[in-house]
Amino acid sequence: MPNSVLPSPTNPFIQKLEHYARLSDEDRGAAMRLWNERIQKFRAKDDVVREGEDPRFVRLVVDGWACRYKYLEDGRRQVLGLFIPGDICDLNVFVLREMDHFIGAITPLTVAQISREAFEDITLAHPRLLQALWWDSLVNMAIQREWLVNLGQRTAFERIAHLLCEIYLRLRAAGRAKGLSCEWPLTQTMIADITGLSTVHVSRTFQTVREEGLVEIRNRVLTIRDLDDLKTAALFNANYLHLDREGRHLDANNAA
Amino acid sequence: MPNSVLPSPTNPFIQKLEHYARLSDEDRGAAMRLWNERIQKFRAKDDVVREGEDPRFVRLVVDGWACRYKYLEDGRRQVLGLFIPGDICDLNVFVLREMDHFIGAITPLTVAQISREAFEDITLAHPRLLQALWWDSLVNMAIQREWLVNLGQRTAFERIAHLLCEIYLRLRAAGRAKGLSCEWPLTQTMIADITGLSTVHVSRTFQTVREEGLVEIRNRVLTIRDLDDLKTAALFNANYLHLDREGRHLDANNAA
DNA sequence: CGTTTTATTGAATGACGTCAATCACTGTGG
DNA sequence: CCACAGTGATTGACGTCATTCAATAAAACG
Numbered sequence: 345m346p347n348s349v350l351p352s353p354t355n356p357f358i359q360k361l362e363h364y365a366r367l368s369d370e371d372r373g374a375a376m377r378l379w380n381e382r383i384q385k386f387r388a389k390d391d392v393v394r395e396g397e398d399p400r401f402v403r404l405v406v407d408g409w410a411c412r413y414k415y416l417e418d419g420r421r422q423v424l425g426l427f428i429p430g431d432i433c434d435l436n437v438f439v440l441r442e443m444d445h446f447i448g449a450i451t452p453l454t455v456a457q458i459s460r461e462a463f464e465d466i467t468l469a470h471p472r473l474l475q476a477l478w479w480d481s482l483v484n485m486a487i488q489r490e491w492l493v494n495l496g497q498r499t500a501f502e503r504i505a506h507l508l509c510e511i512y513l514r515l516r517a518a519g520r521a522k523g524l525s526c527e528w529p530l531t532q533t534m535i536a537d538i539t540g541l542s543t544v545h546v547s548r549t550f551q552t553v554r555e556e557g558l559v560e561i562r563n564r565v566l567t568i569r570d571l572d573d574l575k576t577a578a579l580f581n582a583n584y585l586h587l588d589r590e591g592r593h594l595d596a597n598n599a600a
Numbered sequence: 601m602p603n604s605v606l607p608s609p610t611n612p613f614i615q616k617l618e619h620y621a622r623l624s625d626e627d628r629g630a631a632m633r634l635w636n637e638r639i640q641k642f643r644a645k646d647d648v649v650r651e652g653e654d655p656r657f658v659r660l661v662v663d664g665w666a667c668r669y670k671y672l673e674d675g676r677r678q679v680l681g682l683f684i685p686g687d688i689c690d691l692n693v694f695v696l697r698e699m700d701h702f703i704g705a706i707t708p709l710t711v712a713q714i715s716r717e718a719f720e721d722i723t724l725a726h727p728r729l730l731q732a733l734w735w736d737s738l739v740n741m742a743i744q745r746e747w748l749v750n751l752g753q754r755t756a757f758e759r760i761a762h763l764l765c766e767i768y769l770r771l772r773a774a775g776r777a778k779g780l781s782c783e784w785p786l787t788q789t790m791i792a793d794i795t796g797l798s799t800v801h802v803s804r805t806f807q808t809v810r811e812e813g814l815v816e817i818r819n820r821v822l823t824i825r826d827l828d829d830l831k832t833a834a835l836f837n838a839n840y841l842h843l844d845r846e847g848r849h850l851d852a853n854n855a856a
Numbered sequence: 857c858g859t860t861t862t863a864t865t866g867a868a869t870g871a872c873g874t875c876a877a878t879c880a881c882t883g884t885g886g
Numbered sequence: 887c888c889a890c891a892g893t894g895a896t897t898g899a900c901g902t903c904a905t906t907c908a909a910t911a912a913a914a915c916g
Contacts, residue, residue: 414745416835420753424745434741439734444742444840478695485690486700488744489680493670495751496678496796500872531894540752542873547896549872579672584700756904787862798905803864805904863912870905879896886889 355379356430356518357404361476363517363587368596374470378404378463381456386449393447399437401457405429408453409529413537414445423538425488426450426511430518435463435481451529472594479586486584495540498579500549503539505578508559510585512568517587528566553577611635612686612774613660617732619773619843624852630726634660634719637712642666642705649703655693657713661685664709665785669793670701679794681744682706682767686774691719691737707785728850735842742840751796754835756805759795761834764815766841768824773843784822809833 358375361367367375383406386392392410393399405427412424424445427433433447438460467474487510494503515526532550536543553559558574560567568574575582614631617623623631639662642648648666649655661683668680680701683689689703694716723730743766750759771782788806792799809815814830816823824830831838 412745414749416749416753417837418835422749422752424748434738436734436738439731440738440842442839442842444842445745475695478692482690482692482696485741485744488741488748489668489670489701491748492680492744492751493672493678495748496793497672497676532896533894543895544874544897545872547894551896579674581673583698586696586698586700788864789862799863800865800906801904803862807864857916859915861912861914863910865910866908868906871903873902874900876899877897879894881894882892884889884891886887 354519356428356520357432358430359519360430360517361473361480363589364476364479364594365472365589365592366595366597367472367476371470371473371476371596374466374473377466378458379406379456381458381462384455384457386453386455388449388451388453390453391446391448392453392455393443395443395446397443398441399434399443401459402433402435402437402463403447404432404456404458406454406456409450410447410453410455411450411534411538412445412447421537422540423534425484425491426538428511428514428518429520431484432477432480435477450534472596475594483584483586486586490584500539500541500545501552502578503541504535504546504549504553505558505574506580507535507538508553508566508568509571509574509578509580512566512571513582513585513587517585524568524571526566528561528564610775612684612776613688614686615775616686616773617729617736619845620732620735620850621728621845622851622853623728623732627726627729627732627852630722630729633722634714635662635712637714637718640711640713642709642711644705644707644709646709647702647704648709648711649699651699651702653699654697655690655699657715658689658691658693658719659703660688660712660714662710662712665706666703666709666711667706667790667794668701668703677793678796679790681740681747682794684767684770684774685776687740688733688736691733706790728852731850739840739842742842746840756795756797756801757808758834759797760791760802760805760809761814761830762836763791763794764809764822764824765827765830765834765836768822768827769838769841769843773841780824780827782822784817784820 355376357379358367358372361375381404392403395414407429410427413421414424415421427447467477490510494506498506511528512521512526515521520526532546533543535550536546539546541549554561556577557569558577559569574580611632613635614623614628617631637660648659651670663685666683669677670680671677683703723733746766750762754762768777768780768782771777776782788802789799791806792802795802797805810817812833813825814833815825830836
């Protein structure tokens with residue numbers, strides 16, 4: 345099963361998975377079948393899935409940003425995670441009968457809606473792809489844990505710096521950064537719901553982050569001045585993203 | 601495959617899984633094989649797995665409490681999750697090559713250490729057990745999400761009340777509560793690292809919770825006065841624990 | 857029994873939230 | 887083209903919740 349000699353793909357989904365293990369052309373083809381499953385479009389702020397619903401599909405973000413979120417009875421909202429292009433939601437959702445949170449579009453959003461059957465058909469025939477998806481899923485759990493550290497231990501300044509850092513690195517891993525710049529569609533209200541801060545405090549703190557020259561935002565584009573400085577300010581340790589091709593022993597061009 | 605007529609098992613692992621779907625006697629036998637895998641013992645405060653290590657085993661808590669935790673470079677500590685008897689750590693850990701956090705014993709601890717091969721052997725032959733384990737794993741992810749809501753949105757009072765509520769319900773689901781009472785080995789330092797508060801504030805706030813008559817603690821035993829009152833105080837919604845036998849369509853005594 | 861860990865208390869400080877007003881930007885329709 | 891509405895960002899004043907420091911008390915442990 346020889347590896348492809350074609351240039352690296354620009355598809356964010358495949359690009360990201362290749363951080364785990366090199367895929368064969370067949371694996372990529374299978375990934376593209378997932379990518380091209382029934383396409384759904386949403387407007388910004390629409391819900392993709394609602395609390396209480398029966399989770400019947402695995403969803404793959406093709407374009408745009410989305411998030412998981414949850415309300416407290418009295419209206420307080422917490423964002424639980426972000427989905428950027430190439431991100432896939434929980435592989436085993438089918439096992440639960442009722443969603444305990446919402447998934448909503450942040451920007452105009454395109455997702456591939458994959459039925460249980462299609463998912464199992466495709467991944468059963470491509471164990472390396474399935475491995476890569478498991479890796480991605482474990483990375484997402486690690487990101488959730490890191491968000492816990494964020495909310496529990498980091499100051500407002502560190503939380504925001506950490507978010508900037510994480511998002512940039514995730515977008516870069518998906519091939520969606522140019523140099524030290526990437527898209528930045530998040531409003532300060534969203535940042536507040538992600539970081540557990542008030543919008544007022546986000547405004548003030550974000551200002552400080554900019555004034556310290558760590559980042560710049562113009563036209564919804566984030567530019568980082570010096571990644572190491574930002575990491576230091578955020579107490580950022582990238583190990584939780586597991587991006588160092590940890591699964592290289594599974595590479596398509598290795599002997600099994 | 602007839603269901604057992606024996607009384608409900610007292611094993612916390614099986615007891616918990618039965619909240620998802622009724623297992624057949626064979627399924628229970630397989631679960632007991634996992635339970636009886638190579639036993640390891642730890643003293644309180646010892647580490648079970650350390651950051652940076654290669655995760656080679658799935659572990660199942662047989663007795664005692666443990667937790668996941670993580671340090672920031674400057675020593676701040678955040679507890680990411682609790683393990684009580686019957687809890688199992690990430691099913692797919694093998695996929696990652698390096699732990700990004702610690703798992704440590706809170707009390708004297710007994711765990712079953714299950715190799716990848718043993719785990720795959722046993723679950724491959726018992727798909728309903730594997731399904732139940734997936735359910736458990738998804739519930740754990742849901743718990744992590746709820747902890748995010750806790751840290752991001754709830755006040756100190758609510759956080760502590762919520763923790764009390766969750767732990768009680770999880771222990772009860774594992775058959776480890778008597779009436780409205782259960783074991784409570786957590787020190788206030790631990791509660792502080794779980795809730796992202798200082799020990800001083802935990803002391804004061806916990807005092808208030810007790811003074812309001814919501815709970816009582818004596819000899820490391822927690823007693824809840826009125827569960828509904830506690831739930832209300834915590835803005836607790838149990839849906840995230842997915843305990844309502846959601847997988848009953850998979851029950852062993854149903855037609856496949 | 858001393859020693860260590862855990863829990864409690866007070867006082868001072870600081871981080872962050874709330875309220876309310878203003879400003880900037882965008883898109884829309886007349 | 888401008889008026890206007892709606893959303894998002896910013897600012898100031900002030901209040902509150904939670905932290906820090908430091909001292910003490912109470913349990914747990916060998």
